[in-house]
Amino acid sequence: xxxxATFAACALVITSAHAESILLRPAAVFDxxxxxxxxxxxxxxxxxxxxxxNVSAPAxxxxxxxxxxxLMPGMIEGHSHMFLHPYNETSWNDQIVQxxxxxxxxxxxxxxxKTLEAGFTTxxxxxxxxxxxxxxxxxxxxxxxxxxGPRLLIATLxxxxxxxxxxxxxxxxxxxxxxxxxxxxxxxxxxxxxQIGKGADIVKVYADYRWGSGESSRPTFxxxxxNAIVQTARSAGRPTIAHATTPEGMRRATEAxxxxxEHGDDGTPEVFRLMKQKGVALCPTVxxxxxxSRYRGWKKGVDPEPPRIxxxxxxxxxxxxxxxxxxxxxxxxxxxHGENALEMELLVREHGFTAVDVLRQATSGNAAIFHLSDxxxxxxxxxxxxxxxxxxxxxxxxxxxxxxxxxxxxAIVRQP
Ligand SMILES: [Zn+2]
Numbered sequence: 001x002x003x004x005a006t007f008a009a010c011a012l013v014i015t016s017a018h019a020e021s022i023l024l025r026p027a028a029v030f031d032x033x034x035x036x037x038x039x040x041x042x043x044x045x046x047x048x049x050x051x052x053x054n055v056s057a058p059a060x061x062x063x064x065x066x067x068x069x070x071l072m073p074g075m076i077e078g079h080s081h082m083f084l085h086p087y088n089e090t091s092w093n094d095q096i097v098q099x100x101x102x103x104x105x106x107x108x109x110x111x112x113x114k115t116l117e118a119g120f121t122t123x124x125x126x127x128x129x130x131x132x133x134x135x136x137x138x139x140x141x142x143x144x145x146x147x148x149g150p151r152l153l154i155a156t157l158x159x160x161x162x163x164x165x166x167x168x169x170x171x172x173x174x175x176x177x178x179x180x181x182x183x184x185x186x187x188x189x190x191x192x193x194x195q196i197g198k199g200a201d202i203v204k205v206y207a208d209y210r211w212g213s214g215e216s217s218r219p220t221f222x223x224x225x226x227n228a229i230v231q232t233a234r235s236a237g238r239p240t241i242a243h244a245t246t247p248e249g250m251r252r253a254t255e256a257x258x259x260x261x262e263h264g265d266d267g268t269p270e271v272f273r274l275m276k277q278k279g280v281a282l283c284p285t286v287x288x289x290x291x292x293s294r295y296r297g298w299k300k301g302v303d304p305e306p307p308r309i310x311x312x313x314x315x316x317x318x319x320x321x322x323x324x325x326x327x328x329x330x331x332x333x334x335x336x337h338g339e340n341a342l343e344m345e346l347l348v349r350e351h352g353f354t355a356v357d358v359l360r361q362a363t364s365g366n367a368a369i370f371h372l373s374d375x376x377x378x379x380x381x382x383x384x385x386x387x388x389x390x391x392x393x394x395x396x397x398x399x400x401x402x403x404x405x406x407x408x409x410x411a412i413v414r415q416p
Pocket of ligand 1: 079080081126331
Protein backbone atom coordinates (compact mmCIF):
# COMPACT_ATOMS: atom_id res chain seq x y z
CA UNK A 1 0.00 0.00 0.00
CA UNK A 2 2.90 2.30 0.77
CA UNK A 3 4.20 1.90 -2.77
CA UNK A 4 0.82 2.81 -4.18
CA ALA A 5 0.61 5.96 -2.07
CA THR A 6 4.09 7.04 -3.18
CA PHE A 7 3.17 6.43 -6.78
CA ALA A 8 -0.01 8.49 -6.45
CA ALA A 9 2.00 11.39 -5.01
CA CYS A 10 4.44 11.26 -7.92
CA ALA A 11 1.59 11.25 -10.40
CA LEU A 12 0.26 14.44 -8.84
CA VAL A 13 3.63 16.14 -9.20
CA ILE A 14 3.81 15.15 -12.88
CA THR A 15 0.34 16.60 -13.48
CA SER A 16 1.14 19.89 -11.79
CA ALA A 17 4.31 20.23 -13.88
CA HIS A 18 2.12 21.30 -16.80
CA ALA A 19 -0.43 23.10 -14.61
CA GLU A 20 -0.37 26.16 -16.80
CA SER A 21 -2.58 27.87 -19.29
CA ILE A 22 -1.89 27.62 -22.99
CA LEU A 23 -3.72 29.69 -25.58
CA LEU A 24 -3.90 28.03 -28.99
CA ARG A 25 -4.44 30.33 -31.96
CA PRO A 26 -5.25 28.35 -35.11
CA ALA A 27 -6.85 29.68 -38.29
CA ALA A 28 -10.05 27.82 -37.47
CA VAL A 29 -11.53 25.40 -34.98
CA PHE A 30 -13.56 22.32 -35.85
CA ASP A 31 -15.38 21.76 -32.56
CA UNK A 32 -16.54 18.22 -33.31
CA UNK A 33 -19.58 19.48 -35.23
CA UNK A 34 -18.84 22.69 -37.14
CA UNK A 35 -16.00 24.91 -38.33
CA UNK A 36 -15.43 28.26 -36.66
CA UNK A 37 -12.99 30.61 -38.35
CA UNK A 38 -11.01 32.85 -36.01
CA UNK A 39 -11.62 30.91 -32.82
CA UNK A 40 -8.95 30.42 -30.17
CA UNK A 41 -8.86 27.75 -27.48
CA UNK A 42 -7.58 28.18 -23.94
CA UNK A 43 -6.29 25.09 -22.16
CA UNK A 44 -5.75 25.03 -18.42
CA UNK A 45 -4.22 21.93 -16.85
CA UNK A 46 -5.70 18.93 -18.65
CA UNK A 47 -8.96 20.55 -19.74
CA UNK A 48 -10.29 23.07 -22.22
CA UNK A 49 -11.07 26.25 -20.27
CA UNK A 50 -12.56 28.33 -23.08
CA UNK A 51 -13.13 28.30 -26.83
CA UNK A 52 -14.43 31.07 -29.03
CA UNK A 53 -13.71 34.21 -31.02
CA ASN A 54 -12.91 36.44 -28.06
CA VAL A 55 -10.79 34.21 -25.86
CA SER A 56 -7.73 35.99 -24.52
CA ALA A 57 -4.73 34.67 -22.66
CA PRO A 58 -4.68 35.17 -18.89
CA ALA A 59 -1.51 36.57 -17.32
CA UNK A 60 1.34 34.11 -17.52
CA UNK A 61 -0.27 31.97 -20.22
CA UNK A 62 1.77 30.69 -23.13
CA UNK A 63 0.45 31.39 -26.60
CA UNK A 64 1.01 28.93 -29.43
CA UNK A 65 0.37 30.22 -32.95
CA UNK A 66 -1.00 27.58 -35.30
CA UNK A 67 -1.06 29.69 -38.45
CA UNK A 68 -3.01 28.22 -41.35
CA UNK A 69 -4.06 25.24 -39.24
CA UNK A 70 -7.36 23.78 -38.13
CA LEU A 71 -7.57 22.76 -34.48
CA MET A 72 -9.92 19.90 -33.75
CA PRO A 73 -10.64 17.39 -31.00
CA GLY A 74 -8.12 14.58 -30.78
CA MET A 75 -9.46 11.91 -33.12
CA ILE A 76 -10.85 8.62 -31.85
CA GLU A 77 -9.81 5.44 -33.65
CA GLY A 78 -12.78 3.10 -33.41
CA HIS A 79 -11.10 -0.18 -34.33
CA SER A 80 -7.43 -0.89 -33.80
CA HIS A 81 -5.23 -3.86 -32.93
CA MET A 82 -2.09 -2.56 -31.25
CA PHE A 83 -0.70 -6.11 -31.18
CA LEU A 84 -0.90 -6.66 -34.93
CA HIS A 85 1.26 -5.27 -37.71
CA PRO A 86 0.52 -5.22 -41.45
CA TYR A 87 -0.23 -8.65 -42.93
CA ASN A 88 2.00 -7.95 -45.94
CA GLU A 89 4.91 -7.89 -43.48
CA THR A 90 3.91 -11.07 -41.62
CA SER A 91 0.71 -13.07 -42.11
CA TRP A 92 -1.84 -13.03 -39.29
CA ASN A 93 -1.24 -16.75 -38.66
CA ASP A 94 2.50 -16.26 -38.32
CA GLN A 95 2.11 -13.28 -36.02
CA ILE A 96 -0.01 -15.37 -33.64
CA VAL A 97 2.11 -18.53 -33.82
CA GLN A 98 5.67 -17.34 -34.44
CA UNK A 99 5.94 -14.02 -32.62
CA UNK A 100 6.36 -14.00 -28.85
CA UNK A 101 4.22 -11.80 -26.66
CA UNK A 102 7.40 -9.91 -25.70
CA UNK A 103 8.11 -9.13 -29.37
CA UNK A 104 4.50 -8.21 -30.01
CA UNK A 105 4.43 -5.94 -26.95
CA UNK A 106 7.59 -4.18 -28.06
CA UNK A 107 5.92 -3.51 -31.40
CA UNK A 108 2.72 -2.41 -29.65
CA UNK A 109 4.56 0.35 -27.80
CA UNK A 110 5.69 1.74 -31.15
CA UNK A 111 2.20 1.36 -32.63
CA UNK A 112 0.74 3.30 -29.69
CA UNK A 113 3.17 6.18 -30.21
CA LYS A 114 2.52 6.32 -33.95
CA THR A 115 -1.24 6.35 -33.40
CA LEU A 116 -0.97 9.25 -30.95
CA GLU A 117 1.40 11.22 -33.17
CA ALA A 118 -1.07 10.82 -36.04
CA GLY A 119 -3.60 12.76 -33.98
CA PHE A 120 -5.59 9.85 -32.53
CA THR A 121 -5.69 10.54 -28.81
CA THR A 122 -8.12 7.69 -28.05
CA UNK A 123 -8.32 4.22 -29.57
CA UNK A 124 -10.78 1.38 -29.09
CA UNK A 125 -8.42 -1.58 -29.27
CA UNK A 126 -10.53 -4.57 -30.20
CA UNK A 127 -8.65 -7.65 -29.14
CA UNK A 128 -5.03 -8.57 -28.50
CA UNK A 129 -5.26 -11.36 -31.14
CA UNK A 130 -3.37 -14.02 -29.26
CA UNK A 131 -1.22 -11.67 -27.17
CA UNK A 132 -3.12 -12.59 -24.00
CA UNK A 133 -3.76 -9.78 -21.58
CA UNK A 134 -0.76 -7.74 -22.79
CA UNK A 135 -3.18 -4.95 -23.75
CA UNK A 136 -3.93 -4.43 -20.05
CA UNK A 137 -0.24 -3.75 -19.41
CA UNK A 138 0.06 -1.57 -22.52
CA UNK A 139 -2.82 0.57 -21.30
CA UNK A 140 -1.25 0.83 -17.83
CA UNK A 141 2.08 1.87 -19.34
CA UNK A 142 0.37 4.64 -21.33
CA UNK A 143 -1.83 5.82 -18.47
CA UNK A 144 1.12 6.02 -16.07
CA UNK A 145 3.22 8.01 -18.55
CA UNK A 146 5.84 5.31 -19.17
CA UNK A 147 5.24 5.34 -22.92
CA UNK A 148 3.34 7.76 -25.18
CA GLY A 149 0.08 6.49 -26.61
CA PRO A 150 -3.62 7.16 -26.96
CA ARG A 151 -6.13 6.60 -24.18
CA LEU A 152 -7.20 3.00 -24.74
CA LEU A 153 -10.47 1.17 -24.44
CA ILE A 154 -9.43 -2.48 -24.52
CA ALA A 155 -11.21 -5.74 -25.28
CA THR A 156 -8.47 -8.10 -23.99
CA LEU A 157 -8.83 -11.65 -25.41
CA UNK A 158 -12.26 -11.38 -27.06
CA UNK A 159 -14.55 -14.43 -27.29
CA UNK A 160 -14.87 -16.91 -30.15
CA UNK A 161 -17.01 -20.02 -30.37
CA UNK A 162 -14.92 -23.16 -29.85
CA UNK A 163 -13.28 -24.27 -33.09
CA UNK A 164 -14.38 -21.29 -35.12
CA UNK A 165 -11.29 -19.09 -35.16
CA UNK A 166 -7.64 -19.57 -35.97
CA UNK A 167 -4.86 -20.13 -36.64
CA UNK A 168 -5.79 -23.57 -37.98
CA UNK A 169 -2.75 -25.76 -38.57
CA UNK A 170 -2.60 -29.55 -38.58
CA UNK A 171 -5.40 -31.22 -36.59
CA UNK A 172 -2.65 -32.80 -34.49
CA UNK A 173 -1.20 -29.50 -33.34
CA UNK A 174 -2.73 -27.23 -30.74
CA UNK A 175 -1.70 -23.64 -31.30
CA UNK A 176 -2.66 -20.50 -29.41
CA UNK A 177 -5.82 -19.01 -30.86
CA UNK A 178 -6.36 -15.36 -31.75
CA UNK A 179 -9.14 -15.10 -29.16
CA UNK A 180 -10.55 -17.10 -26.24
CA UNK A 181 -12.68 -20.11 -27.17
CA UNK A 182 -15.93 -20.70 -25.34
CA UNK A 183 -19.08 -22.81 -25.69
CA UNK A 184 -22.34 -22.91 -23.78
CA UNK A 185 -24.11 -20.29 -21.73
CA UNK A 186 -22.28 -21.18 -18.54
CA UNK A 187 -18.82 -21.00 -20.08
CA UNK A 188 -19.38 -17.79 -22.03
CA UNK A 189 -20.75 -16.17 -18.88
CA UNK A 190 -17.73 -17.27 -16.83
CA UNK A 191 -15.18 -16.13 -19.43
CA UNK A 192 -16.93 -12.79 -19.97
CA UNK A 193 -16.59 -12.20 -16.23
CA UNK A 194 -12.97 -13.35 -16.28
CA GLN A 195 -12.04 -10.94 -19.10
CA ILE A 196 -13.81 -8.05 -17.38
CA GLY A 197 -12.10 -8.92 -14.10
CA LYS A 198 -8.71 -8.73 -15.78
CA GLY A 199 -9.37 -5.35 -17.35
CA ALA A 200 -11.65 -5.53 -20.40
CA ASP A 201 -13.40 -2.20 -20.95
CA ILE A 202 -15.36 -3.78 -23.78
CA VAL A 203 -16.44 -7.36 -24.41
CA LYS A 204 -15.87 -8.40 -28.01
CA VAL A 205 -17.52 -11.45 -29.55
CA TYR A 206 -17.09 -12.98 -32.96
CA ALA A 207 -20.70 -13.60 -33.99
CA ASP A 208 -19.57 -15.32 -37.18
CA TYR A 209 -16.37 -16.52 -38.78
CA ARG A 210 -14.93 -18.95 -41.33
CA TRP A 211 -15.23 -22.42 -39.78
CA GLY A 212 -12.70 -23.77 -42.27
CA SER A 213 -9.98 -21.77 -43.99
CA GLY A 214 -11.07 -20.74 -47.46
CA GLU A 215 -14.80 -21.01 -46.83
CA SER A 216 -17.15 -18.11 -46.24
CA SER A 217 -18.28 -16.96 -42.81
CA ARG A 218 -21.19 -18.55 -40.97
CA PRO A 219 -22.72 -17.84 -37.57
CA THR A 220 -20.79 -19.13 -34.56
CA PHE A 221 -22.38 -18.39 -31.17
CA UNK A 222 -26.04 -19.26 -30.59
CA UNK A 223 -28.57 -16.58 -29.72
CA UNK A 224 -28.62 -17.84 -26.11
CA UNK A 225 -24.83 -17.58 -25.83
CA UNK A 226 -24.78 -14.05 -27.29
CA ASN A 227 -27.60 -12.97 -24.97
CA ALA A 228 -25.68 -14.32 -21.96
CA ILE A 229 -22.49 -12.47 -22.97
CA VAL A 230 -24.25 -9.14 -23.51
CA GLN A 231 -26.27 -9.39 -20.29
CA THR A 232 -23.21 -10.39 -18.23
CA ALA A 233 -21.18 -7.51 -19.66
CA ARG A 234 -24.04 -5.05 -19.24
CA SER A 235 -24.48 -5.85 -15.56
CA ALA A 236 -20.75 -5.10 -15.16
CA GLY A 237 -21.21 -1.77 -16.96
CA ARG A 238 -19.38 -2.89 -20.10
CA PRO A 239 -20.65 -2.69 -23.67
CA THR A 240 -20.47 -5.72 -25.93
CA ILE A 241 -19.45 -5.31 -29.55
CA ALA A 242 -19.48 -7.92 -32.29
CA HIS A 243 -17.34 -8.88 -35.23
CA ALA A 244 -20.01 -9.88 -37.77
CA THR A 245 -20.08 -9.98 -41.55
CA THR A 246 -23.03 -12.29 -42.29
CA PRO A 247 -26.66 -11.17 -42.12
CA GLU A 248 -27.46 -13.91 -39.58
CA GLY A 249 -24.44 -13.15 -37.37
CA MET A 250 -25.31 -9.45 -37.50
CA ARG A 251 -28.97 -10.21 -36.72
CA ARG A 252 -28.18 -12.39 -33.70
CA ALA A 253 -25.67 -9.88 -32.32
CA THR A 254 -28.13 -7.02 -32.80
CA GLU A 255 -30.97 -8.96 -31.12
CA ALA A 256 -28.62 -9.77 -28.22
CA UNK A 257 -27.97 -6.05 -27.67
CA UNK A 258 -24.43 -5.38 -28.85
CA UNK A 259 -23.60 -1.68 -29.29
CA UNK A 260 -21.57 -1.83 -32.48
CA UNK A 261 -21.13 -4.30 -35.32
CA GLU A 262 -17.63 -4.44 -36.77
CA HIS A 263 -17.23 -4.92 -40.55
CA GLY A 264 -20.80 -5.82 -41.63
CA ASP A 265 -19.51 -6.77 -45.08
CA ASP A 266 -22.51 -8.78 -46.29
CA GLY A 267 -25.15 -6.78 -44.44
CA THR A 268 -28.55 -6.62 -46.13
CA PRO A 269 -31.04 -3.74 -46.12
CA GLU A 270 -33.17 -5.84 -43.76
CA VAL A 271 -30.45 -6.35 -41.14
CA PHE A 272 -29.37 -2.71 -41.38
CA ARG A 273 -32.98 -1.67 -40.72
CA LEU A 274 -32.92 -3.88 -37.62
CA MET A 275 -29.65 -2.25 -36.48
CA LYS A 276 -31.18 1.19 -36.98
CA GLN A 277 -34.26 0.18 -35.02
CA LYS A 278 -32.18 -1.19 -32.11
CA GLY A 279 -29.66 1.70 -32.15
CA VAL A 280 -26.68 -0.45 -33.12
CA ALA A 281 -23.86 1.42 -34.88
CA LEU A 282 -21.75 0.05 -37.75
CA CYS A 283 -17.97 0.32 -37.78
CA PRO A 284 -17.36 -0.56 -41.44
CA THR A 285 -13.54 -0.90 -41.47
CA VAL A 286 -13.37 -0.23 -45.22
CA UNK A 287 -9.61 0.34 -44.96
CA UNK A 288 -8.99 -3.26 -43.85
CA UNK A 289 -10.67 -4.74 -46.93
CA UNK A 290 -8.86 -2.25 -49.13
CA UNK A 291 -5.49 -3.20 -47.61
CA UNK A 292 -6.09 -6.95 -47.81
CA SER A 293 -7.11 -6.69 -51.47
CA ARG A 294 -3.92 -4.75 -52.20
CA TYR A 295 -1.84 -7.37 -50.33
CA ARG A 296 -3.43 -10.00 -52.58
CA GLY A 297 -2.09 -8.20 -55.62
CA TRP A 298 -4.81 -5.67 -56.52
CA LYS A 299 -3.12 -2.73 -58.26
CA LYS A 300 -5.50 0.00 -57.27
CA GLY A 301 -6.29 2.41 -60.09
CA VAL A 302 -4.93 -0.04 -62.68
CA ASP A 303 -6.73 -3.37 -62.17
CA PRO A 304 -10.52 -3.69 -62.12
CA GLU A 305 -12.07 -3.48 -58.67
CA PRO A 306 -12.15 -6.85 -56.83
CA PRO A 307 -15.68 -8.18 -56.13
CA ARG A 308 -15.26 -7.84 -52.35
CA ILE A 309 -14.56 -4.11 -52.70
CA UNK A 310 -17.66 -3.61 -54.85
CA UNK A 311 -19.73 -5.70 -52.41
CA UNK A 312 -18.44 -3.62 -49.50
CA UNK A 313 -19.46 -0.41 -51.22
CA UNK A 314 -22.97 -1.81 -51.71
CA UNK A 315 -23.30 -2.81 -48.05
CA UNK A 316 -22.04 0.56 -46.78
CA UNK A 317 -24.58 2.22 -49.09
CA UNK A 318 -27.38 0.00 -47.76
CA UNK A 319 -26.41 0.86 -44.18
CA UNK A 320 -26.47 4.58 -44.97
CA UNK A 321 -29.85 4.27 -46.67
CA UNK A 322 -31.22 2.46 -43.59
CA UNK A 323 -30.04 5.39 -41.44
CA UNK A 324 -27.53 3.35 -39.42
CA UNK A 325 -25.10 5.38 -37.30
CA UNK A 326 -21.47 4.96 -38.39
CA UNK A 327 -18.50 4.63 -36.09
CA UNK A 328 -15.12 5.50 -37.63
CA UNK A 329 -12.60 2.70 -37.33
CA UNK A 330 -10.29 1.17 -39.90
CA UNK A 331 -8.97 -2.03 -38.26
CA UNK A 332 -5.47 -0.57 -38.00
CA UNK A 333 -2.92 -3.28 -37.52
CA UNK A 334 -4.12 -4.93 -40.74
CA UNK A 335 -2.42 -1.85 -42.19
CA UNK A 336 0.15 0.38 -40.51
CA HIS A 337 -0.60 2.11 -37.22
CA GLY A 338 -0.31 5.85 -37.74
CA GLU A 339 -2.05 5.49 -41.12
CA ASN A 340 -5.40 5.57 -39.32
CA ALA A 341 -6.62 8.42 -41.53
CA LEU A 342 -6.84 5.96 -44.43
CA GLU A 343 -10.34 4.92 -43.30
CA MET A 344 -11.48 8.55 -43.31
CA GLU A 345 -10.07 9.16 -46.77
CA LEU A 346 -11.72 6.06 -48.23
CA LEU A 347 -15.09 6.90 -46.68
CA VAL A 348 -14.98 10.27 -48.44
CA ARG A 349 -13.40 9.25 -51.74
CA GLU A 350 -15.08 5.90 -52.31
CA HIS A 351 -18.19 5.74 -50.14
CA GLY A 352 -19.87 9.10 -50.64
CA PHE A 353 -19.50 10.61 -47.18
CA THR A 354 -18.65 14.28 -46.91
CA ALA A 355 -15.47 15.30 -45.13
CA VAL A 356 -17.57 16.89 -42.37
CA ASP A 357 -19.52 13.62 -41.91
CA VAL A 358 -16.28 11.74 -41.41
CA LEU A 359 -14.70 14.36 -39.13
CA ARG A 360 -17.79 14.19 -36.94
CA GLN A 361 -17.60 10.39 -36.90
CA ALA A 362 -13.96 10.48 -35.81
CA THR A 363 -14.60 12.98 -33.00
CA SER A 364 -18.03 13.67 -31.48
CA GLY A 365 -19.62 10.65 -33.18
CA ASN A 366 -17.26 8.03 -31.81
CA ALA A 367 -17.27 9.78 -28.43
CA ALA A 368 -21.05 9.43 -28.24
CA ILE A 369 -21.12 5.79 -29.41
CA PHE A 370 -18.31 4.83 -27.00
CA HIS A 371 -19.84 6.72 -24.02
CA LEU A 372 -16.91 9.16 -23.81
CA SER A 373 -18.70 12.33 -22.75
CA ASP A 374 -15.39 13.95 -21.68
CA UNK A 375 -13.95 14.15 -25.21
CA UNK A 376 -14.65 14.43 -28.92
CA UNK A 377 -15.63 18.09 -28.70
CA UNK A 378 -13.98 21.46 -28.20
CA UNK A 379 -15.96 23.08 -25.44
CA UNK A 380 -15.19 24.10 -21.85
CA UNK A 381 -14.51 21.25 -19.40
CA UNK A 382 -13.74 18.58 -22.01
CA UNK A 383 -10.31 16.96 -21.97
CA UNK A 384 -7.60 18.98 -23.70
CA UNK A 385 -7.04 16.25 -26.29
CA UNK A 386 -6.40 18.36 -29.38
CA UNK A 387 -4.86 18.06 -32.81
CA UNK A 388 -4.02 20.72 -35.38
CA UNK A 389 -3.72 19.91 -39.06
CA UNK A 390 -2.49 22.10 -41.87
CA UNK A 391 -5.29 23.51 -44.02
CA UNK A 392 -9.02 22.83 -43.86
CA UNK A 393 -9.98 19.15 -43.47
CA UNK A 394 -13.65 19.97 -44.09
CA UNK A 395 -12.66 20.87 -47.67
CA UNK A 396 -10.05 18.17 -48.21
CA UNK A 397 -10.07 15.22 -45.84
CA UNK A 398 -6.43 14.49 -46.75
CA UNK A 399 -5.51 17.41 -44.47
CA UNK A 400 -5.96 15.07 -41.48
CA UNK A 401 -2.72 13.41 -42.57
CA UNK A 402 -0.82 16.69 -42.21
CA UNK A 403 -0.71 16.75 -38.42
CA UNK A 404 1.33 19.62 -36.97
CA UNK A 405 0.33 19.68 -33.31
CA UNK A 406 -0.95 17.07 -30.86
CA UNK A 407 -1.93 17.60 -27.24
CA UNK A 408 -3.20 14.92 -24.87
CA UNK A 409 -4.65 15.94 -21.53
CA UNK A 410 -3.01 19.37 -21.80
CA ALA A 411 0.46 17.90 -22.42
CA ILE A 412 2.03 18.68 -25.77
CA VAL A 413 2.92 15.50 -27.65
CA ARG A 414 3.95 17.08 -30.93
CA GLN A 415 4.37 20.65 -32.10
CA PRO A 416 6.01 22.51 -35.01
ZN1 LIG B 1 -10.28 -6.10 -36.08
